[in-house]
Amino acid sequence: MIFWQLFIAFLEVGAFAFGGGYAALPLIEQVAVNRYHWLTLTEMTDIIALSQVTPGPIALNAATFVGTRVAGFPGAIVASLAAVLPQTLFLLFLGWFMFYGGRTTAIDRALKGLRPGITGLIAAATVSMFISTFIIATGPLTIDWIAAAAFLIVIVLRIRKVSLTKLIFLGAGLGLAGGLIEHLVRP
């Protein structure tokens, strides 16, 4: 039964993808490409590209894509729910401890190490984003001037407390405007 297969496959992806994002990729490849042949490697690469231009985590995008391909929209729902089920159960349990279990000292102590550590990890992710956003990887070292302009404008506006939603849409608008300029000046 195809729904059951989808469910089990993405349950596995959801249960073992610690750290989110790119941690999920090898798992998805193993399950959807190698084991069940729901995708080719090229399609897998396409999904990664698609994930970068659509909102949402890559694991969920892949689950939806594979689910839709194999069993239509219901398949997408089954695969997505399976992908978040292990996480949901685990965090309901952990959250209960945290918020209602009288916050054991053990969790409190662990959090004293986790708080600065997570901040460090997010800072590292920000630096990686900074590099991959501004430097165009192909050819000689080139700065992506569209991203750089959006970055600088948003920094200034953020200091003036403009709301985030507006800034993200502004980023999209600036990108389109920059794209239009590049389109017009291109020989």
Place this chain on the structure above:
Amino acid sequence: MSFWQFFLTIFKISSITFGGGYTIVPVIREEFVCKRCLLTDEEMVDLIALAQSAPGPIAVGTALLTGYKLKGRTGAVLGVLAAILPPLLIISALFFVYEAFASNYWVRAALRGMSGAITAVMIFAVYAMARQCLTRHRIFSGLLMLSAFLVGLLTSINTGLVILALGLAGFLAFTFIPQERIP
């Protein structure tokens, strides 16, 4: 904040955070810490840390725990649903045109601008979080922050393991050393 408001807020956040991973952090912070004052910066860092100790996407875990903290178990489940619905709808809708969409010139151009914008707001979120973490036990926290930063930037060690090590470091240090002697 009502259940419906909470659902809509997470739905909105999930619809505008591109690129996955930690990009949800500044947006969640703005909605729940800055605008509505429902969480403190420290509580938010705790939720992200906890979300990271489970498998699965960070955005979903953070939405779940935010819901749990603010609205109980129903809130937790609503958080998960609101977080997975936008990608579910968008990817199903784009399924038949994905190739054209992902390589479209204008989509790419908009994304270049958005990436610049998101990187900028991430810097503000990291700054606020770092300041918060360094109020007490500055040297201990600073060392852990620096180590995690370097490991995250320079190695490809699984984040799950890094989280485990950080939790252990905190647990061991504060179990075996009297708190007032940790710098």
